[in-house]
Amino acid sequence: MSLTVLREKAMQLPLELGHDPAADRDHLLISRSIMPAIDLxxxxxxxxxxxxxxxxxxxxxKTHLSTIWKGLSQARPVTAELRExxxxxxxxxxxxxxxxxxxAFDETGLFHLINTxxxxxxxxxxxxRSLPQLWPITLPDLKSRLAAATTVEIGAPDDALLQQVIFKLFADRQLEVDDRLVAYVVTRMERSLDAASQIVDQIDKLALSRNRRITRALAAEVLAAREAI
Structure with missing residues (x-):
């Protein structure tokens, strides 16, 4: 898929990265990394x-998908009860x-909810964000129930998804960027959408502080600074 097509698709990309996306099935981006969750x-x-x-x-x-599922299933949110x-x-x-x-949440409360x-x-x-076996759960019966649950993971984003994300994040700031700049960033960044959000924010702030347009050299400076941390 060309970067021009990716740029066009990115205009409809819903993200959980600092703005309020449309939370419906038609606006959900389909990529290899999220396909198992969409299938779920x-x-x-x-x-x-x-x-x-x-x-x-x-x-x-995750939030976009759970919102879709909540509307589909008429699910009742129980996060507040379990937290409190x-x-x-x-x-x-x-x-x-x-x-x-x-x-932290009420382990006994979740155990009883699962049984119900x-x-x-x-x-x-x-x-x-992490697999259930990594949670600090002390209740053995709850560990057993969670071990029996189905676990679906959203994989690391591929290049096509990261390119769309970066186009979208710049577009949300009313900024146009060169296709080659996006490809340059994607091949050198950490493989996460959270990193994409941070990088776009850092590039934008650096360009504003210097009153310069966004260039590959400026992006390279941001990436080098991140590697040095």
């Missing part, structure tokens, strides 16, 4: 297990627990 959403309610954990790095699309240790009055239906590994979902044929989607 599209297969509901015919999931392999009633509990699924969606794992991905910051900005990878309040009981979740759950029977039938679907439930959404977001960013499970970001802060399993007993009554419901669904529970949990999102996180």
């Amino acid at each position: 959403i599209d297969r509901w309610p015919h999931w392999h297990t009633p509990v699924t954990v969606l794992v991905g790095p910051p900005g990878s699309g 240790g309040r009981p979740v009055a759950a029977r039938h239906g679907a439930f959404l627990f977001e960013d499970a590994d970001r802060e 979902v399993r007993q009554h044929g419901g669904s529970l989607l949990i999102t996180a």
